[in-house]
Amino acid sequence: MASLRPLRLPRLPRRDPARPSRRSQGISRVVPAGVRRAFTFWRRSIQARVATSTVLLSAVVIAGVGWLLTEQTRDGLLQNRAEVVVAEAISETNQATDRLAAAEGTEFDAVSQQAELARPIIRAGEARDFGVLLGGPVGSGTRLADGGAERTANLETASVPESLEARFDEVATTAWTFSEVVRSDPETGETTREPGIVVGSQVQLPADGNVYTLYYVFPLEEQQETLALVTRALATGAVVLLVLVAAITWLVTRQVVTPIRMARRVAERLAAGRLQERLRVRGEDDLARLAISFNQMAANLQKQIRQLEELSRVQQQFASDVSHELRTPLTTVRMAGDVLHDARADFDPVTARSAELLQTELDRFETLLEDLLEISRFDAGAAVLDLEDINLADVAHRVVHTTRTLAERRGVDVRVLLPEGPTARPCVAEVDARRVERVVRNLVTNAIDHAGPDGQVLVRLGCDGDAAAVAVRDFGVGLAPGESALVFNRFWRGDPARARTSGGTGLGLSISLEDTRLHGGWLQAWGRPGEGSQFRLTLPRHAGDTLRSSPLSLVPDDAARRPGPDRRGVGAR
Incomplete structure (x- = not known):
């Protein structure tokens, strides 16, 4: 009777979806619901992960390129501005030297000649938005901070770095450096600072023969505004580009993910027993060929399952029919066996033992039929x-x-x-x-x-x-x-x-x-x-x-x- 065992699919463990697991309950008490939903969406959506990864990588690349362009623009603006202000400072110094050379050294004392040297340049600076400070003479050890130097109104001596002043403690060629332009408002007492370029150039005063240093302070406000404008333009372009990249990535991945989601839904329906479900085939690309292969697999699976179900049904019916049909002859044999078992005392030992064995096996046979009938009820789903x-x-x-x-x-x-x-x-x-x-x-x-x-x-x-x-x-x-x-x-x-x-x-x-x-x-x-x-x-x-x-x-x-x-x-x- 072992060959009558029906083919049955294993039953998988099932959990009540309405009752979350203890681990889930513990997590739900710690993590907010919105975060849990976002994390679940992240884990389940390939499209979201691909789009997010693409946007993040694009953001890193765009940030790197933007930083490089900003640095190159800043360097270019500063370098160009430096060349312009140095040329302008040299030009002003040459003009001042020409004016001093045209004057007799005995006509002016040193103090008056210093004022005559600085004031035309200061007036030109006020017109062209740069400041001027006169320092020196060389070798005297006098610093701008000590006071008394000719300078543009409201321009602080702190605008000239000490390192640049130290360079001109002796006769030197024209030099420049970046610094902060420090201005003070005499009415409010407030001090403002802005980036700038300081150019130092020396000139010899005919009145006393000493060498003095002219410091030209050029603010970089225009270059700063230009750089801010470029930075805003790059940032706006980066945001727009990231949005476009995200949209394009989402649309492209959707073309791939949508057929996969459809295949998942069809697979779930097949697993639920709806064996007639199939994927819709569109086009002739790889996804279409995958859908064709999936449909062929589903058709073969449906055919095999139906064959197994039919075989199982036939086996169940056969076991049930045999069990029922054997009850009538078993009853007859049981009656005859009972008669022989009751009369075994009149038999010889061998016959008596045979009657006892017959009774035992009839009991076992009857139990086997009952078990087979019970198994057939389970297989048919009739057990309640x-x-x-x-x-x-x-x-x-x-x-x-x-x-x-x-x-x-x-x-x-x-x-x-x-x-x-x-x-x-x-x-x-x-x-x-x-x-x-x-x-x-x-x-x-x-x-x-x-x-x-x-x-x-x-x-x-x-x-x-x-x-x-x-x-x-x-x-x-x-x-x-x-x-x-x-x-x-x-x-x-x-x-x-x-x-x-x-x-x-x-x-x-x-x-x-x-x-x-x-x-x-x-x-x-x-x-x-x-x-x-x-x-x-x-x-x-x-x-x-x-x-x-x-x-x-x-x-x-x-x-x-x-x-x-x-x-x-x-x-x-």
């Missing part, structure tokens, strides 16, 4: 729950009582361990009593078969506010690597050569798994070679609730204290 509130402790005690004969024959002591302590509560759950009792009986019977030399089976109960659990522990051979994933398969045996002492059909754990899934619970297995195994049944205390944890540990306490290669299997979760 008859829910009521029951105490799992009562179920456990009933199962232990019904399996006492088998346990005594095997020399196994089966004990029920109930919750203890001040927080202990009755393990009451809203379940189908018949199905849950069948699950527990299958687990206990299986544990008795594999109890091992210790001859002990422990049935432990536990519960909390959301779930109730029953764990059945044996101390037999345990589960070898990989067997924990197979124990719930139909007709599976850990050792095919080993006889079923309890008369099992090989479908008990499979039916138990289906009963557990019907309740929305978990049926899980743990095992370690040589240390036994434990099966844990976890059920929600209220029908329809989603399980999140179990009140009992899957790994027994005695095994958890001894490290080893645990073998865990999840039957229904």
Whole structure:
């Protein structure tokens, strides 16, 4: 009958979308809702990530290019301005020298000649927006800050750097430097500062023969305004360019992302069982060819699934029909077997033993038919729950009582361990009593078969506010690597050569798994070679609730204290 097992797709674990996970709840209390939505959009949108990355990289490139252009423009403006002011300063100095050369040195004293030297240049500076300071004479150690020097009104001596003054402590050629133009308002007493260029040029005074220094102070206000205008133009162009880059990137990526999103939606519909869904093919590019390949894959998948569904349906129908049709001849054989079994005392020993074996196998055959019918109901989706509130402790005690004969024959002591302590509560759950009792009986019977030399089976109960659990522990051979994933398969045996002492059909754990899934619970297995195994049944205390944890540990306490290669299997979760 193993060949009649229908092909079935595995059921994946599902989480209630209306109830967020504990981790999500913890994060939601710390991060604002707007930030969470933005982060979720960022994680899920390839288009947003590509557009943002492109805009950021473009911003870095544009900023670098803008800085380079600004620096070159500033250097060009300053260099050009420096050349102009130096030429203008040299021209004014030459004119002053010519004026001094035309005058007789005995006609003026030194002080009057200094004023005659500086004042025409100061008046020219006021007309052409530059300042003048007369310093010197060379070698006297006199500084502009000491006072008494001829200078443009409101122009402070601090406008000339000390380094430039030090250069002209002796006779030197014309030199210039950048500085700050410091002006003071005599009415308000306020001081203003602006960038400028200071040019120093020397001239010899005929009256005393000493060399004096003329300092020309040219402000850079016009160049500063020009540079600000260029900077604003570059910034405006950069913003406009970034907006255009963002828009172009968004549109370009949309052309690629839109077909991908459509493929995702169609794939989700296929996964939901809508196998007729297909992608719309447009054009002949790579995306169109991808859509064609996707549609071909979906068509082949639909064909294969329909074939499997048809095969599964035929197998289910065959198993159901065979099980029903065998009931009538089985009833007849059962009646004949009962007659022979009742009269076995009149038979010779060989015939009497045959009658006993016939009765045993008829019992097993009848149980097998019942299990096959139950499996066919699960496969057809016809199984329903008859829910009521029951105490799992009562179920456990009933199962232990019904399996006492088998346990005594095997020399196994089966004990029920109930919750203890001040927080202990009755393990009451809203379940189908018949199905849950069948699950527990299958687990206990299986544990008795594999109890091992210790001859002990422990049935432990536990519960909390959301779930109730029953764990059945044996101390037999345990589960070898990989067997924990197979124990719930139909007709599976850990050792095919080993006889079923309890008369099992090989479908008990499979039916138990289906009963557990019907309740929305978990049926899980743990095992370690040589240390036994434990099966844990976890059920929600209220029908329809989603399980999140179990009140009992899957790994027994005695095994958890001894490290080893645990073998865990999840039957229904």
